[in-house]
Amino acid sequence: MPDLLIELFSEEIPARMQMRASEDLKKHVTNGLVEAGLTYASAAAFATPRRLCLTVEGLLAASPTTREERKGPRADAPDKAIEGFLRGTGLSRDQVETRATPKGDVLFAVIEKPGRPATEIVGEVLENVIRTFPWPKSMRWGTGSLRWVRPLQSILCLLSAEDGSEIVPVDVDGIVSGDTTEGHRFMAPGRMSVSSFEDYEAKLKQAFVVLNPEERSRHIWADATNLAFAAGLEVVEDRNLLAEVSGLVEWPVVLMGDIADEFLDLPPEVLQTSMREHQKFFSVRNPKTGRIEKFITVANRETEDNGATILAGNQKVLGARLADAKFFWENDLRVVHQVGLEGMARPLADVTFHNKLGSQADRIDRIEALARMLAPQVGAKPDLAGEAARIAKADLASEMVYEFPELQGLMGRYYAEAAGHNDGVPEACAEHYSPLGPTDDVPTGPVSVSVALADKLDMLAGFWAIEEKPTGSKDPFALRRAALGVIRLILVNDLSLSLHGLITQADERADADDLMAFIHDRLKVVLRDQSIRHDIIDACLSMPGNDDISLLTKRAKALQAVLETEDGENLIQGFRRANNILTQAEDRDGVEYSFGPDPKFAETASEKTLFAALDDVEARIAPAMTAQDFPAAMAAMADLRAPIDAFFTDVQVNSENETLRRNRLNLLHRIRSTCSSVADLSRIEG
Structure with missing residues (x-):
């Protein structure tokens, strides 16, 4: 071969x-x-x-020789049918066979294609x-x-x-x-x-060509880290840059150069971004100070002077780039010191966020109001949350972010610190965009959380209000990401929030029910990734208070834990049997059996035991639900398994005695309502 x-x-x-x-x-x-x-x-x-x-x-x-047999029309079929068959096979009439079949003589074509x-x-x-x-x-x-x-x-x-x-x-x-x-x-x-x-x-x-890109990447990273280590430094990891640089060279030669002293005090993110975007350089950091002090470049050839000329040229170009960055940084700081961050943000009044949602300044006002309202619920001071919201997007008007948009937020933190803000406000400037994806870090500082939630809820409610929702694969305003961000902020920080009310507060024009359905769809994905069954999620979504994402998630996890036990699995069977009998009887009789069963009509020991068990379980479920202790509530519900099984074994619900029948149907209703106070078990499959 x-x-x-x-x-x-x-x-x-x-x-x-x-x-x-x-x-x-x-x-x-x-x-x-x-x-x-x-x-x-x-x-x-x-x-x-x-x-x-x-x-x-x-x-x-x-290629192998192939032999294909095709069945055609009857031998006495109309000429047009036979001609069509022959055209499809590429054969003439004398090249096809006539075979006798139960339906008469039929034409067959054997097409042999020789291998090539x-x-x-x-x-x-x-x-x-x-x-x-x-x-x-x-x-x-x-x-x-x-x-x-x-x-x-x-x-x-x-x-x-x-x-x-x-x-x-x-x-x-x-x-x-x-x-x-x-x-x-x-x-x-x-x-x-x-x-x-x-x-x-x-x-x-x-001939100085490394064919395998993975081998080139390994070579670049090994040489870069060794050069940095020898100088007591470390290379800032950047996998995307490594992949890109390995695609720029066929024979990688790693060189380490110096950054002029005048640029060493620039924020490390500025140095790193400028060198990565403009020069494709790796940043080399001093682990003791966190400062970027050198750079790594990858040449595509060896030279007699061991790269000295290449480094000199690179350092010259880098100096010009960093001089621009230094100018932006110093000019932005001058603005901050003269007019503060709120002054820096004034030009945002002339920047349209969306023609139906106003300017960036209008959006900042909405975020501030929402952040102030959220603050007590997330453990932040309203004035600090409002202060952070007012300045969080000021860096959008800075020269540095205009040059490097990916630094938005990060530069806001530096400018807030330079302006004298503290108590979590600078951190909120940097973190309020987060989380940006399913693996991004989630803010945990109260001020950051309040502004980050306000930012995302304003996005969602605003675009829902103007009917600019995601459709199919199109999501131009990243609203799915915003919804996932809201969910992760709530779950990571274990927040109990009524999202329905917050959506209405954010924009009363928004259809809160429709937006909640959208958020629930994103939550289903999150919970399924945590191996929560879809029917369990649906059982919990059907309960009141489903706009409290944290509450909903705890309920779903507790229900799944119970249903994974033998008692929980059998309880579902008992509940389903009780619900089916009750539903059929109510449909047939045209009445609802919800008037409360009377224990004095209990005839059998198992019937009396079920009454006692329901009294005990209801007494345990009520305080557990009030305390949002779902594991305790689910465990109490699971204790009904044995008495329900015994009841159905001993008792005929549809007794000929009408009084007993009504009482037992009311008892089934009590089973259904007790279980349904914890979750909608009718949605559980299997």
């Missing part, structure tokens, strides 16, 4: 496209081979800035893949019609086996396949021939 090697060599491929492109090459080529009858043992794809590579091992040397050599199939598949490759952006060059992300220069396509290798002929707009590739652009220019993937990978490394 031969192995296949493909390389598509071009000008530099943008780093952000390389991983997806290598995956697409693997998927489209292997799918095409399999559809044509060529199976394989394994496949792997790689990318460097100048090449996409695919290796396929254990490929069939040829792998070289022929691979060539067709690869040409089609190249011409239809799904680049996010592509270009044409010269006079040809071919589109590629950057000008395609050569195609390597090779089938190799123990007895040698052969070039698979491919011609795409004059680019003819061969068995050669190129090494590093500067350190090993010129072409070289290869005979297999192993030979290809080894010769590339000799």
Whole structure:
């Protein structure tokens, strides 16, 4: 079985496209081979800035011959029916068989397709893949019609086996396949021939090209951390930057440079962001002070001066970038000291948040009012919550955030500290956007929590009020994320809040019931991720007070814990039996049996025991529910399992004695209402 090697060599491929492109090459080529009858043992794809590579091992040397039998119309069918059958098979009338069947003579076609050599199939598949490759952006060059992300220069396509290798002929707009590739652009220019993937990978490394992007990443990180450690420093981890930089170089050479003293007092986030966004540099931090003191850059070549010239050029460019950042920082601080953060925020009155929801300043006023109202419920002082809300978004008007929008919030904290704010207000400026996702840290400081909740509830209620809700996969205002943020803030901080009332306070035009349904949908996802069953969630959502997310979650977890026990599982069966008998009787009789059973009509010991058990359980459930002690309430409910089982074993509910029958049906109603005071067990499945 031969192995296949493909390389598509071009000008530099943008780093952000390389991983997806290598995956697409693997998927489209292997799918095409399999559809044509060529199976394989394994496949792997790689990318460097100048090449996409695919290796396929254990490929069939040829596709198998296939034999297909098709049943056609009766032999005496109309001519048009027979002609249509023949066209579909590609055969003539004398090439089909006539066979006797219980329904008469029927035409049968046997279509045999001979196998084809792998070289022929691979060539067709690869040409089609190249011409239809799904680049996010592509270009044409010269006079040809071919589109590629950057000008395609050569195609390597090779089938190799123990007895040698052969070039698979491919011609795409004059680019003819061969068995050669190129090494590093500067350190090993010129072409070289290869005979297999192993030979290809080894010769590339000799020519200063590391083919595997994961190997490049490991090399970069190891060298960077070793350089930093030797200087008593540490590299700030940045996985996205590492992936990007490994896609910019074929032969990574890691260098560590200095940051001029005049920039060392800039906030570390400013240094890190400026170096990452503009220069693709890693930040190197002093673990004792937390300051960013050096940078790591990754060159694409070795030099005789060990990178000294490269570092000098990088440091010069970095100095100019950081001079801009320092200017923004000092100018923003000057504004803060002159007019305070509320003064810095004044231009936001001229910034539209949404044409139906007013300016950013209008939104800040709404957030302040809501944060003040929330403050006592989350343990914050209303004046501090209001103060934080007024200045939390002031940094949106700063020059630093204008240049680096991803620093919003973080810069707000620095400016708040510079303005003399304290007692959790600076932290609220930094944290009120959080959590931004399912794994993001959740604020726990009372002031931060009050402003973060107010910010997200204002978003949700406002957009609900103007009918700008998410639809399908479209959520332009990130309202699903806002709802998830509300849920996580409440659950992590164990807050008991009536969201229905808060939504109305945020914007009385909003349909609070509809928005609560939206929030409940997000909560279902959260609870399912915690292995809470969907029917248990529904059973708890049906209860009063379901706008208290914390209460609802505790109820669901307690109910699941009970239902995972034998008593809980059997109680559900008893409850379902009682509910079914009662529902049927009420439907048949046209009355509701809810007038309270009388124990004096209890005939059997099990009937009397059930009355006593209900008295005991109800006396335990009521205070437990008042105290929101759901485990205790659920445990009390589970104690009904045995007396209910015994009751149904000994007692005929639909007695011929009408007085006994009514009393027993009222007793079933008492079972239903007692259990339903804890959760809507009718929604439990199974």
